[in-house]
Amino acid sequence: MSGRSNKLSPYLFTAPAVLLFAFIVLVPIAMTFFFSFYDWNGIGKMEFTGLDNYTRAIHDRIYIHSYGHILIYIAATVVVEVLVGLGLAGLITMGRKGSGLFRLAFFTPVMLPMIVVSYLWKFVYNSDFGLINSILNAIGLDSWTRVWLGNPDTALYAICIVSGWIYAGFYMTIFYSGIQRISKEIFESAYLDGANERQIFFQIKVPMIRSLVDTAIMLCVLTGFQSFDLFYVMTNGGPYNSTEIVTTYLVKVVFNHMSIGYGSALAVIMTLVIAIIGLIANKLKRKDSDVLEY
Template identity: 70%
Template sequence: MHKFRLSPYLFTAPAVLLFSFTILLPIVMTFFFSFYDWNGFGTMKFIGFDNYVRAFHDHIYLLSYWHILIYIILTIFLEVFAGLFLAGLITVKLKGTSLFRVAFFTPVMLPMLVTSFMWRFVYNSDFGLLNAVLKFLHLDSWTNVWLGNPHTALYALCIVSGWSYAGFYMTIFYAGIQRIPNDIYESAYLDGATERDIFFKIKIPMIKNLVEVALTLCILGGFQGFDLFYVMTNGGPYNATEIVTTYLVKVVFTNGSIGYGSALAVVMTLVVVGVGVVLNMLKRNGNETLEY
């Protein structure tokens, strides 16, 4: 009898152990290290909340959250809303839409490392494709050092992110639109509805939940960005594209400050959890309002 009672725990034990060592233990150790001044090799010195106080006085760290906010706002338009528009475009009953569907989704299949190096070539100020096209169109005054200019670097990265992930959200919305019954479209056409009316009054309202999920993924995913920023600018120029993750790497691996880096990671985790809770509350309040 005891053997059968223990069997569920024995089956789940490997997964629990794996989760504990790969997720829970690093979280606990990061929180523990955040109260110490430690470079990873020498003696650990307990300093209490000094690392957290330092974090809230670190101009670059605080500025990195502002950059994330700008990045999230722009990518909502360049990824989610652009993906919604593309999904509406490829679900119109026209010939050749399957080709566009493949073309729009292709950037999603490329590794971000490949995409980053490709767009570095596009933005190159000396022989880049973008400046070459502008010169060909006799718009020489519009040419720029796109990734070397603090005023344009962050926006240039947002465009790359939109190009990469718009197809991902397009696929999500396309799957939702495909589930809408054809009877609804036929009734709308009989009432004289145009494709624009169908898109805004039928397709979008009926995939509202998917749009909310996509917005949540985009917002929370903005805090996880790293590879695009690291490869293309590494936080430069002059910290103009510095985000929390790139700054964490510099603090821990370049400056060798394990304790301070752990404090920065804990603060970021609390911010992400807080944002997630707020988004969940807004979604819940919105659903209760609709039900009422």
């Protein structure tokens, strides 16, 4: 009897976690996939439509363009978050005075709630009394003033800058920790050989934290699809759908238009897109690792 109970013990201990995961993750995924084949407003009768929702999604101009906006957002965040964060990490690891205060100042935005940051930057971008236009007017560059969040040509890039302001410090901290783990003897040898700070950064620091940089880029890609609150608060997809991303469009389809079936189909497609990107990235990472080992 005791032997049998010992065999069952692992299953009994893991059962609560498995059931919780199934209830929170697996069941909603299955239900979303099920609803995607129906026309349903969440209240009335469900009508089976087969693949009509998926066909509609393929021809939905706003939905297709939302992926283009995400790609622009991801490309911009790789520059203003990862590359800027990498540059900041290189600066604060030079050992100069005040680096601790410098590190704290850039990490502070990460700790602020996204809602607070969004409303703060809406004030900064305000066309009437915002900080940016006020500075431009004060220095005589009136022609440079814009309705930053109300102009389809600038709204998306304005949001990208806000995202960079928030997360550059986050990636800076990650890269800083990685550089700190590099043996000091390597840097001392480089200094003895006459290397300057620029050479040490590009030829020693960056190559030795390559895995962290790859992880940061992957985080940018995945979080790009999860970005909702920043876009929702600052522009809610406007103006004229120029900042519409998949998640903001999903909310409008489901909650504003009450189209549960179509919204479910859009969610399924987005899940497949993210899964494919993850598989491709994993394959490229393995291929890169094999080349390095060889």
